[in-house]
Amino acid sequence: MSEKNEDMIVTPWKVSGEVDYDRLIEQFGTQPITENLLERIRKHTGEIHLQLRRRIFFSHRDLDWILDMYEAGKKFVLYTGRGPSGPVHIGHLVPWFFTKHLQDKFDAKLYFQMTDDEKFLMHPEFTLGKVIDLTYDNALDVIAVGFDPEKTFIISDVNHIKALYKLAIRVAKHVTFSTVRAVFGFEESSNIGMIFFPAIQAVPCFIESMLTGENVPCLIPAAIDQDPYWRMTRDVAPKLGYYKPAQIHCKFMPGLGRGGKMSASMPETCIFTTDPPEVAERKVWNAFTGGKPTLKEQRLEGGEPSICTVFQYFSFFFEEDDKALKELEVRCRSGDIICGECKEKLAERIKRFLSEHQKRREKAKDVINDFFIDDKV
Numbered sequence: 520m521s522e523k524n525e526d527m528i529v530t531p532w533k534v535s536g537e538v539d540y541d542r543l544i545e546q547f548g549t550q551p552i553t554e555n556l557l558e559r560i561r562k563h564t565g566e567i568h569l570q571l572r573r574r575i576f577f578s579h580r581d582l583d584w585i586l587d588m589y590e591a592g593k594k595f596v597l598y599t600g601r602g603p604s605g606p607v608h609i610g611h612l613v614p615w616f617f618t619k620h621l622q623d624k625f626d627a628k629l630y631f632q633m634t635d636d637e638k639f640l641m642h643p644e645f646t647l648g649k650v651i652d653l654t655y656d657n658a659l660d661v662i663a664v665g666f667d668p669e670k671t672f673i674i675s676d677v678n679h680i681k682a683l684y685k686l687a688i689r690v691a692k693h694v695t696f697s698t699v700r701a702v703f704g705f706e707e708s709s710n711i712g713m714i715f716f717p718a719i720q721a722v723p724c725f726i727e728s729m730l731t732g733e734n735v736p737c738l739i740p741a742a743i744d745q746d747p748y749w750r751m752t753r754d755v756a757p758k759l760g761y762y763k764p765a766q767i768h769c770k771f772m773p774g775l776g777r778g779g780k781m782s783a784s785m786p787e788t789c790i791f792t793t794d795p796p797e798v799a800e801r802k803v804w805n806a807f808t809g810g811k812p813t814l815k816e817q818r819l820e821g822g823e824p825s826i827c828t829v830f831q832y833f834s835f836f837f838e839e840d841d842k843a844l845k846e847l848e849v850r851c852r853s854g855d856i857i858c859g860e861c862k863e864k865l866a867e868r869i870k871r872f873l874s875e876h877q878k879r880r881e882k883a884k885d886v887i888n889d890f891f892i893d894d895k896v
């Protein structure tokens with residue numbers, strides 16, 4: 520283990536230390552996304568999506584197999600989700616935007632799971648009422664991303680358990696306590712709800728197969744923190760007679776502070792989708808950058824985009840033009856541009872994005888019920 524990432528921790532509930540993505544590929548046993556794979560994707564999507572071009576989605580399992588199946592005429596379903604523990608931040612939108620792109624290009628159904636049960640079980644202070652409210656609140660953000668209402672099914676674990684339970688117990692029967700303890704780090708003091716919960720998160724991988732009575736491939740776009748669930752689920756899948764779910768993993772959008780992923784537990788370094796634009800602007804002005812302490816040094820020595828959160832935000836989301844991004848990088852390194860200019864530009868773009876997203880979020884209130892999976896399933 521190298522010194523630099525000695526304290527790297529990446530689990531579904533905690534991400535800390537400097538994340539070494541190459542090492543995660545090795546540790547989790549996933550595959551890097553190669554140029555060849557990108558070329559295969561290009562055949563179906565036309566232009567390669569920004570998040571793939573910039574290797575924000577950097578790793579996968581069985582994506583080549585998903586394409587083999589698709590090319591042989593077998594469509595796949597998409598599955599992603601959210602643990603509603605507070606307001607949505609723009610880091611969460613990273614995998615959701617990419618999922619929408621996949622839905623559009625591959626004309627795929629999407630199962631979107633709201634793990635309100637997980638958040639209820641995890642947080643001693645949360646009531647059921649609170650997590651259900653958050654499910655509805657967060658679903659507005661999901662809908663605002665623009666998913667197709669005809670092909671998108673949002674599942675609240677708490678409200679729609681009937682749709683999940685038969686599959687959940689079939690999964691659970693094949694997973695021992697010792698496996699979930701090893702995979703998720705549960706302890707003797709963990710509540711038994713949490714110990715069962717991984718079976719619930721596995722279910723949407725198979726729901727389409729159960730409903731149609733056919734074996735349907737499933738692709739999960741998510742950040743790599745969710746990977747432990749898929750390792751467990753992939754072991755169980757063949758025992759239930761289903762395909763193993765495939766994954767495509769993204770990196771973490773950083774917070775605006777020094778190091779670490781964007782996390783709601785540090786609200787000042789986190790842009791929530793519901794932040795009033797002027798609040799988001801203030802957060803951007805306080806962001807950690809790769810700039811030098813004085814203007815004179817910056818002009819002379821240049822800045823360091825690789826550690827700059829403002830530059831990362833352009834790269835993840837807010838600068839679609841690759842040439843413009845490159846130019847920004849070169850101008851920063853040469854000292855031609857100073858942090859204030861970049862912050863101003865980013866703040867403008869974030870404010871514009873938020874005001875548009877917030878309008879779509881308002882409109883989502885009228886259609887929210889069209890998106891929830893119903894209990895007949």
Ligand code: TYM
Pocket residue numbers: 531598599600601602603610611612613614632633634637720739740741742743744745769770771772773780781782
């Ligand atoms: P949650 O609510 O922690 O995260 C929701 C989604 O956002 C991703 N994510 C991020 N992506 C980029 N940058 C960040 N800073 C960042 N922070 C979080 C997560 O990987 C996730 O994709 N248990 C899950 C909910 C869930 C789920 C799923 C997620 C249920 N089924 C299937 C993905 C796929 C959770 O609490 O996610």
